[in-house]
Amino acid sequence: MIDAAVLGLYATLAAVLLPRAVGRAQWVERAPRLGIVVWQAASFSVVVSAVLAVLALAVPADVVGHGLAGLFAACAALLSDGAGRPTTGTWAGLVVGGLLVARVAYTGGAVLLRARRERKRHAEALVLLGRHDGDLGALVVDYDERLAYCLPGRNGQTVITTGALRSLAPEQVAAVLAHERAHLRGRHHLVLAGAETLRRAFPRVPLFERARVEVARLVELEADDVAARRHPRIHIAAALVGLATGRVPSFALGAGGETALTRVRRMLNPEAPLSRRERLAGVFAVALMLAGPATVAAVPGVSVFLAHHCHSLFS
Template sequence: MIAAVVLVVYTVAAAIWLPRLGRRAARWADRAPRLAIATWQAAGASVVASAVLAGLAFAVPADVVGHGLAGLFRACADMLSSRSRLTVVGAVALLVAGLVLARAVYCGAATLLRARTRRREHAELLGLLGRHDSDLDAVVVEHDERLAYCLPGRNAQIVITTGALRTLAPEQVAAVLEHERAHLRGRHHLVLAWAEALVRAFPGVPLFVRGRAEITRLVELLADDVAARRHPRVQIAAALVRLATGRVPAFTLGAGGETALVRVRRMLNPEEPLRRRERVAGLLAVAFLLAGPAMVALVPGVSSFLAHNCHSLFSL
């Protein structure tokens, strides 16, 4: 019961307070966007997992787990029979845990399916309006607005408008296209889909709302950093300035957008990367967020298991 209460308290506290810690770590996140993305993802997964495990901890007594798998299976069978040990509180907790898990899975699948449908429709439109440029390895669309974006998925494509080609220098075009390739190679659309699914599944939760906004920003920083490995940062910054006002389709990933001007300053004034100890601390935080709820849920069962088996051993 104590483990269940701890998990419930952690779920509520993390959902409300972790975003505030994220604001304090904003500069740290800008220096290591990949690690920051993993941290936000781990935080979201940790809250969902702790909510589900709290329900299970309320429903399944620690002594049942402590008697081993045979005892656990027997208790589960009893719960489904007239000899049920499941209390009203346990039944409600188990129902809530199932609903949380089902809601997360459903919204995740719905988000992926919706985005896939819209991308397929957009790809069909590009087939009619665009032409593939083999030199750029991108689809060129006749349009005055300066746009560059990628359409992820099975048949991934990079799209750039003639307005962007007329405005950008060749070096800047190459840098922008590398930015979009970084999105495709990193499968950033799946990262964004996870963040979007959590917001849709549990609207209004501060952690998930803040996490979506941060992950949306961080994937752009990460793609900038990948592009900067092959192209001068000044060329990326110049391209971002020219693409800042472009509005790409919501289900795509574009080089411009609302964060472009902030990213320009970051490109022109790069900060020192994280030191080893800072990176190790970040990795440990990710590991704690992912493993913490499971460890809390397992402690009572493991303690009961050890007590039962040690007692049996000393009785021989």
């Protein structure tokens, strides 16, 4: 009972307080990849804590501690009140836990399926409207608006418009295409799909709402940093300025957009990377959020298991 209360309290407080705590952290812009992992771990820990809290109420610790040998007998005893009738609380807990998991799975599938359909339709249109440029390694579309984006998927490709090619210098074009390829290699569309799944599955939860926004921003910073390993930051910044007003399809990832101007300042005034100690602190926080709920849920059952077997051993 105590473990269920602890898990439920953590899930509630984390869903409300973690967005403020992580959102105020300035270090995430210096290490966007680690920042993405922190937001993912925070969201995952809340969902897992909620599910485990419900299961902890439904499954008593003494049943968990029976051991594998008596697993089926324990389950049969758990689901009945001794007279063969299922206990209402147990079934209710299992049903609620199952519904939470099913909600996430269904929403995730819907998000991925919808994005796949939209990308497929767009790819079919690009076959008719675009031409592949071997020198650029990208699909060029005859369109006046300045756009550069990538279309994720099994056959992911980078796309740039003739408007962007006319307005950007060749070195800027190379830099922005490197940014788009970083999105494809990093499978950032799946990262965004995960954040979008939780936001839709559990609307109006502050953590999931904020995580979707922050993850979308951080994947752009991460792609900027990857591109900056091979191209001067000044070229990336200039390309971002040129593409700032472009509006890419919602199911694609583009170099421009609302965050472009703030990213320009970051490119021109880079901050020092995180120290080893700071990175270890971030990794420890991730490990704590991922392992903490499972540990809290497992402690009562493990305690009963050890108490039972130690007693049998020494008696």
